[in-house]
Amino acid sequence: MELRRFPNRLKRYRRYYAFSQKKVARLVGLKDTSAVSRWEKGVLYPSVTQLFRLCRVYNVMPHDLYSDLWSRVSQEFAAAEEDLLAQEESFINKLLMR
Numbered sequence: 009m010e011l012r013r014f015p016n017r018l019k020r021y022r023r024y025y026a027f028s029q030k031k032v033a034r035l036v037g038l039k040d041t042s043a044v045s046r047w048e049k050g051v052l053y054p055s056v057t058q059l060f061r062l063c064r065v066y067n068v069m070p071h072d073l074y075s076d077l078w079s080r081v082s083q084e085f086a087a088a089e090e091d092l093l094a095q096e097e098s099f100i101n102k103l104l105m106r
Contacts (some may be wrong), residue, residue, distance in 0.1 A: 013049070013050035013051065014050040014051075014052075014053055014074070014076075014077065015050055015074075015075075015076040015077075016047070016048070016050055016073055016074050016076075016077075017072065017073050017074075017075065018044075018047055018048045018062065018073055019048040021066040021068065021072075021073070022048070022066075024066075025065075025066065027065075029041040029044045029045060029048075032044050032062075032065060035061070035065045036058055036061040036062060036065065037061065043058075047062075059073070
């Protein structure tokens with residue numbers, strides 16, 4: 009069974025800054041590089057705290073590191089918002105018809 013991968017730009021930013029995984033691990037408070045490796049491979053998401061630390065290390069916002077996730081969440085939110093607005097409009101129309 010193939011693991012689902014979470015696309016990200018962590019490795020790209022690390023290489024841009026010429027940081028080793030060991031340096032990134034130290035900067036975000038980890039003892040070894042295993043978590044950094046798993047994050048970069050997209051096997052695991054960092055915790056919110058670690059994500060914020062990574063953002064500080066690379067001087068970016070979270071959506072810069074996980075742009076695919078940001079796009080998917082934005083699309084899901086827009087669809088949910090549209091559904092909610094349609095439900096509210098339907099409710100208001102029913103009230104006005106009374």
